[in-house]
Amino acid sequence: MSSTVKPRARTQPEKWVAYGAGNALLGLRAVTSLPIAYVVDDTPGFAGGELDGLEIHASSRLGKENPDNLMILVCANTTMGILGISRRLLGLGFKPGIHFIDCSRLQAAPMARRLQEDLGIRADLDRMNAVRSLALALRPRNLSTIAGSWLFLELLQSLPRSAVGAVAECGVYQGANALIASILSAPLAEREYDLYDSFEGLTEFSAADPSSRRSEFSDVNLNEVELLFANVNNVRIIKGRFDQTMPLQSPRPHSLVYVDCDLKEPTLYCCRHFWPQIVPGGYLMTHDYWFPAAKLPAGAKPPFSGVREAFDQFCDEEGLRPVVFPETSHAVLKKL
Numbered sequence: 001m002s003s004t005v006k007p008r009a010r011t012q013p014e015k016w017v018a019y020g021a022g023n024a025l026l027g028l029r030a031v032t033s034l035p036i037a038y039v040v041d042d043t044p045g046f047a048g049g050e051l052d053g054l055e056i057h058a059s060s061r062l063g064k065e066n067p068d069n070l071m072i073l074v075c076a077n078t079t080m081g082i083l084g085i086s087r088r089l090l091g092l093g094f095k096p097g098i099h100f101i102d103c104s105r106l107q108a109a110p111m112a113r114r115l116q117e118d119l120g121i122r123a124d125l126d127r128m129n130a131v132r133s134l135a136l137a138l139r140p141r142n143l144s145t146i147a148g149s150w151l152f153l154e155l156l157q158s159l160p161r162s163a164v165g166a167v168a169e170c171g172v173y174q175g176a177n178a179l180i181a182s183i184l185s186a187p188l189a190e191r192e193y194d195l196y197d198s199f200e201g202l203t204e205f206s207a208a209d210p211s212s213r214r215s216e217f218s219d220v221n222l223n224e225v226e227l228l229f230a231n232v233n234n235v236r237i238i239k240g241r242f243d244q245t246m247p248l249q250s251p252r253p254h255s256l257v258y259v260d261c262d263l264k265e266p267t268l269y270c271c272r273h274f275w276p277q278i279v280p281g282g283y284l285m286t287h288d289y290w291f292p293a294a295k296l297p298a299g300a301k302p303p304f305s306g307v308r309e310a311f312d313q314f315c316d317e318e319g320l321r322p323v324v325f326p327e328t329s330h331a332v333l334k335k336l
């Protein structure tokens, strides 16, 4: 009987090339020193430019490389982005794990170090692999990023027994992060999990927010989100604007609150609303906190810069300092 042996991925390729000239690449470069030769990106107008000192080429340039010496790093923060680039690479004859990996594979180690050093959390890298496989297989688009959902799970896992309280997610979209957490986290199943969203996309733009991103996240169907969680007993879906729905809930202890709503005013509102309800040992986490100083190529989506303004304002009000994860653009506060 013959069998096919999958060749082992090369850990020391002669040449690294990044695919994706955006935040995912810059977040990794902020915390690692990968020797990347250049970046490819097929977004119209990107080729010929540069990002953080790296030349940008069209992906056709990869055809000139010797695949045996090459590792392509797929740099995208959404699962749809990773899958889109991976399909293109498969079409060009490159093999997953041998010729290309996605950035979540390199984000976990530096994040685990920071979790240990700054929050005393011993992270589980096997859990990261489980999150990755599940996130890539799910239909809902995961905007929290693969390693961001893993971070959420690590915080849940680390909660001390004394940190009794509900979990809330403020900004749910198609429910991907919530679904991954509901499937993979045993500690979450023992807590009430409230999912807050307008389910109508972004609305409350201030001058600090990028107005060009006004139309995002309206492609969501509440019935489908409800269907995903129909048999998950601890989940409650609370539809409406945060400032209209949150005041209607009775204040109660919370152990982890995840704010992922992209805009300044709603972020500030959620932080101020929930922080007093978070129990000692619990966490407040936000997405979209870190964005690069390096200029993105002309035509790239601007970052949700209002979130950092809001979170910094909240930290100043409370005299707090967040632990920052540039890899996925998250920031975490621990309640003492």
Ligand SMILES: C[S@@+](CC[C@H](N)C(=O)[O-])C[C@H]1O[C@@H](n2cnc3c(N)ncnc32)[C@H](O)[C@@H]1O
Binding pocket: 141, 142, 143, 144, 170, 171, 172, 173, 174, 175, 176, 177, 178, 196, 197, 198, 199, 200, 201, 202, 203, 204, 217, 240, 241, 242, 243, 260, 261, 262, 263, 266
């Ligand atoms: C980036 S998406 C959330 C992604 C999600 N955590 C995931 O796992 O994919 C941001 C969401 O915040 C919601 N949102 C933004 N501002 C809001 C507000 N003021 N009230 C309610 N929902 C809001 C939007 O409707 C959108 O679905």
